[in-house]
Amino acid sequence: MEPRIWSTSELAALKGWGPAQVRSAVREGRITRVRRGSFIEAPAPRPGAAHIARVRAAAHALGEGTVVSHISAAVLLGLPVPQSLLSSVWVTRPHSNGERTPTLRAFRAPVPDDERTVVQGVPVTSLARTVVDLARTVPFEWGVAAADATLRQGVQRVALEQALDRARRRPGMRRARRVVAFADGRAGSPGESLSRAHFLLQGVPAPVLQRVVRTASGIVVGLGDFGWEDERVIGEFDGALKYDGGLGRPEDVIMAEKRREQAFRDEGWWLVRWGWSELLRPAELAERVRRALDHGRRQTS
Template identity: 45%
Template sequence: MGEQMPRAEAGLILSPGDLAARGHSADGIAALVRRGELIRVRRGAYAYPEPAASPEAQHRLAVRAALAHVGNDACASHISAAVLHGLPVWRGDLWRVHLTKHREHGGRIRPGQVMHASVLREDEVITVAGMRVTSLARTVVDLARRYPGALAVAAGDAALARGLSGDELDAALDRAAGWRGIVGARRICGLLDGRSESPGESVSRLIFHDAGLPAPVLQHKITDGSATVAIVDFYWPQWRHTGEFDGMIKYGRLRRPGEDVSAVVIREKVREDAVRDLGYGMTRWITTDLDERWPLIERLRRRLRGDLAS
């Protein structure tokens, strides 16, 4: 029989000494890890597994363990900060914990951890769930400087929706003047829009921009003259064409209490028919379309030129 874990201890970081005090020998600890009843978060740090822990939840554990082994002048940053803030990390690598130490030089990389060196202003470090982490504005700028545009736009859009203001973001960009990647960061941050309701919508918008497609109106309300028929993700007014990103997050958001996904799909089909009946075209796409991107771009180009029926 495995050890019964108190629910309150899920996510608690334990040292070998903590486990020894609970009666576990070194061999016993290894056996718990093999059985999946204990997670080795990093060298000298263990945790009881959380039920159905997501990659983000596992990363939070790793961040907590890493912060326990560094000085108070360090904090979680970059993609690790995004995870702690609850921002999406589109296609992000969560294998390494990213920390920033308050100093100008001396960053280093080692297995499972990247320690960045950078000056941290007092207002650029906050506390989330008991852990020191870069502020939303600093996190978005760091992501935009160092990560692929898709990840940075998805996280940045979510940060704006969370309440990050344009003035805060501009101030963070100004403080990063002259830093590596700042030119690209200004471009990425100029594309952010808090009206995007999912990472897939954010990445779609970036793909359209990079491909030179006309900029769509976001979250456009379509009415029949008296009532709202639908609010669509994207709308190109000149062509009366709408676009919808269909992802599992979206369908989960649209589910009503006690409803399964199939009911949502049917309701979405009825909504699409109502939009088409009003003379609008519609193109739908999913995550794999974003990965391949060019077939989707060409499909939209043809439809916006009116070469194909919608």
């Protein structure tokens, strides 16, 4: 259940709080300010949840014909986005002068009925339209992450191509077409999507996605996120969530990972692993993978 959003006037009328009481409640963590004059009665949420609360708080004041779009639509639709862009609510309006404030980014474009949906009572752009809008406006790798996630959810590529066609006269379409052409629903997570986009941008040879490793007798040893066939290298993005206790005791998970890695090595595969911190330094990640590929070539020559 989504937390209730309180306005300053509601806090005054229903709780009897004046400005001093509101400031005190914010300091003590009893309520959290999500935008000017709007609060939720809960401790500070994670960035995505805070952004959803901000969108819900702003929805009533967005104006007729306004649709939540781009980053904000992506968050409501469950698509990955960069946290650095969550401070503003992103919307599309039929009439806009491109407003951009610390809390609002508005775009001018039509949004037909078949490119709209409703999430948590908020009108938002459809999944395919949102992907194309993102691909036009955010860095290439984040457009890929959103497009991959959409294909992974079962949306057909033709839907993205149709959305591209309908947006063909808008800015950023060359990048959007490149994103959709590169999108692949086999990428298993946002981290994997960002990784393969960085490989492309950094000139790293394209890997096979979800490479199954088998013994000579055909027994499956494991599944690697990325596989470079000629070099016999498996690449693994490690998002660290597997160690948070959700998959069992962290020490058991770590031991299982070590056994799996040894099984790969026993079949002649070299492993290279990275996490979120490496994704922040794409050139260093690319160099690390190249070194692993060089090692693999030497081992197979």
